[in-house]
Amino acid sequence: MSEEIKLFGKWDLGEVAVSDLGLQRYISLKPVYFPHSGGRYQVQRFKKAEMNIVERFTNKIMKKGKNAGKKQRAINIARVAFEIIHERTGKNPVQVLVDSICNVAPREETTRLTYGGVAQHIAVDISPSRRVDLSLRFLANVIKQKSFNNIKSVEEVVAEELILAAIRDQSSAAVKKKQEIERIALSAR
Numbered sequence: 001m002s003e004e005i006k007l008f009g010k011w012d013l014g015e016v017a018v019s020d021l022g023l024q025r026y027i028s029l030k031p032v033y034f035p036h037s038g039g040r041y042q043v044q045r046f047k048k049a050e051m052n053i054v055e056r057f058t059n060k061i062m063k064k065g066k067n068a069g070k071k072q073r074a075i076n077i078a079r080v081a082f083e084i085i086h087e088r089t090g091k092n093p094v095q096v097l098v099d100s101i102c103n104v105a106p107r108e109e110t111t112r113l114t115y116g117g118v119a120q121h122i123a124v125d126i127s128p129s130r131r132v133d134l135s136l137r138f139l140a141n142v143i144k145q146k147s148f149n150n151i152k153s154v155e156e157v158v159a160e161e162l163i164l165a166a167i168r169d170q171s172s173a174a175v176k177k178k179q180e181i182e183r184i185a186l187s188a189r
Contacts, residue, residue, distance in 0.1 A: 008079050011093060011094050015092060035058055035078070049129060056136055057078060057097060057136060058071065085163060097166075100163075103165055103178075105126075106185075107182060108123050109126055123189045139165065
């Protein structure tokens with residue numbers, strides 16, 4: 001009789017589905033007890049696609065400043081935020097995280113091309129790996145900005161932002177950032 005591997009002993013990653021077909025290969029839902037791999041995915045290019053998505057999210061929370069390099073604190077923030085998400089929505093919090101990543105990932109952006117000293121912006125499609133990286137960065141930046149000088153705890157801010165991004169609410173700053181990037185790319189076509 002084998003015991004099922006659940007994240008933090010509570011959340012089953014087997015029932016989580018990625019709705020965006022392009023991101024399925026880059027959002028890893030490998031079952032783990034604890035999202036800490038000790039850096040084993042950084043030795044090879046594109047190996048980060050095999051890292052559990054919860055660990056990638058906690059690594060992005062460790063931004064410079066107060067939480068820099070404090071992985072245990074970032075993991076505890078994610079664990080408590082997942083409890084809050086489950087209380088508020090009744091859903092699997094990892095599913096809410098995956099939905100928010102899919103909803104925040106931009107599909108196209110602009111790049112700068114120079115012809116004879118004249119710079120011009122053109123719209124380009126974004127690779128799925130970069131889409132996941134950008135969405136995690138947007139979420140982490142928004143969480144850091146909203147939790148600074150706020151009465152709410154960091155865990156509450158994380159839970160609130162993930163829930164808003166998962167339902168594509170316009171009050172989510174990460175969703176606004178995605179829409180702004182896509183709007184700029186549309187005007188650069």
